[in-house]
Amino acid sequence: MERQERLVFGIESSCDDTAAAVLRIGERVEILSSIVRGQDEAHAPFGGVVPEIAARAHADRIDQVAAEALREAGVTAVALDLIAATAGPGLIGGVMAGFTFAKGLSLATGVPLVPVNHLEGHALSAGLEHDVPLPYLLLLVSGGHSQLLLIEGAGKAKRLGTTIDDAAGEAFDKTAKLMGLGVPGGPAIQRVAEEGDAERFAMPRPLLGRKGFDFSFSGLKTAVRQAAEEAAPLSDQDRADLAASFQAAAVKHLASRTEAALRETGATTLVAAGGVAANAMLRARLEEIAEAEGAGFLVPGLKYCTDNAAMIALAGARLHEAGLAPTQEDALALAPRPRWPLDGEAAPVVGKGKRGAKV
Template sequence: MRVLGIESSCDETAVAIVDDGRRRLADLVLSQLTEHRPFGGVVPEIAARSHLGQLDRLIARALAQAGMKPHELDAIAATAGPGLIGGVLVGVTMGKAMALALDRPFLAINHLEGHALSARLDPGVAFPYLLLLVSGGHCQLLRVEGVGRYRRLGTTVDDAAGEAFDKGAKILGLGYPGGPAIEQAAARAKAAGIDPDAYGLPRPMLGRPGCDFSFSGLKTALRQRAQERAADGALPERDGLALALQESIAAVLADRTAHALEAAAAATPRLTALVAAGGVAANQRIRQALERVARAHDLPLVAPPSRLCTDNAAMIAWAGIERLEAGLTDSAHGDGLDFAARPRWPLDPTAPRAAGAGVKA
């Protein structure tokens, strides 16, 4: 079974072809960093126009890389939400057109499900597992019980961890994208022996009951500390603040994940792993913090390769394969040419909305 996946929910145009033997026959990602860098963040209209201008060529390249003709595909899968609706519409429309022309199934994939199942593509973890999904727009803890079966244990009440990284980098003048810039600056500060605790950044919700997150106050505190030290302008100060920000985020993510593992401990069957997915999961300091949490609960930490943590189409194609194999392909499960793209699409529709504004589910 060979499925072509399309990902266009934010600022990467991605196409991949994956087979049911977990082989990535083609895996292409076209970044839009150059277009968005002058604005310090993603501009939705620019993103959608870029997807529209590049997607057909990227599909042709993927087919050539896989050595395949279009009629050799078994299905077409496309991210149908959540995300920037303009970009999602571009990918969904292209996917539907291909499926219709080739007389193949069209699979509308939840972008979050792509991340949730990416650990089963490489290296291949078994159900059930606890997932920390942490990216620029999403910060959730979910018990992944099977394909299409997700129970949310915690989410952000305001901003996601990835947004804190991006906005933090902007505050500190470290450039875009913020996550890698903060990680690099933090590494310089650590090598220089700077103490991150000296900056007094808060660690929101650390130690509180439950599994929810909050990062808005951390961004505000970072801005205040940066303004206090603006007169100095020394590079070590900027790098030190980046280190302090990273340490705060890592500590909060580890703490809330530990609470979720404790909450899930009584459920059966027993968890097989702690999985970290999403762009922020590529941060090595955060992986170290989560590794300690996993060991404390006698579980392995499974984190997909960095390429599968950030937005990509291989995870979308793989989610399509998983849904095909599970028989989740009829309209009742959200598939078919009549599926409407969605800016919001929770993995666990039964979970209550978090007590705060701006929750991205």
């Protein structure tokens, strides 16, 4: 069945990137514009994202970013066929800023609104540049999420494993902060690690011997802190060696669980998405695993691994095509959600935090 060509506007504001994009989606996906405005400078003095600062920045710039995306695409708001906006999960202040703007735009233009789960955007992001066969195994690794999922289509995700404590991206950020490397942590760790010796500092192997496909990164964070304290004051070479040791251990953990899931499911395609999927060492290792298992390997371009609105526009369009988008009345009445699992039927995972058990 031939797909009807539509202009789809996407809005993303779940963390510290304010983004808007326009896609022409039919038999193929054409990205007419994709604007992302980060907040690294505002958060740098604090060593991480401050929710209140992020929310204020989103509210201040969302209209400008949206206008720029429409202008670059050469379209007007009334010419749009769909508006897709992140409605969660994420920092609630930021989500509210973007989703409220999307509601207003939908009301003003009469263009239907599709609320999108931010994780759905990452899950389908490889489709921006590739024809991705279904089903596929997805390794979703970002600042707030580390999951293995079997993706059977838009709105159809089966969670196989998740982190029981910290996300991979958080571990990269905290490690970079500990060594004074700045934000965002992932690129900083990768850059410094190129000059380091990954064998110098011993790192634990998380969940060694534990069955299943869950992840854990709290132990790696603790090991990095202890190693840094023992080696203090850190020289540039100390930082490079520690970054390399941490990166190698994190990649090995992600890759080993992904390899086990690929074998278990027999999936013929492996997809990696999320900000941590931009890591060159991880990409290379996953490609090796996929080749060894006779599976294809796909990953979005670097600019579509991190948060962006193009993936939200694509996810909104695919949900609408599948008949999974809510009615306009329900979409406008929907309240943004700070937590929103991609697989709503999966049982909650109980892990450990500083104050005891956490879900």
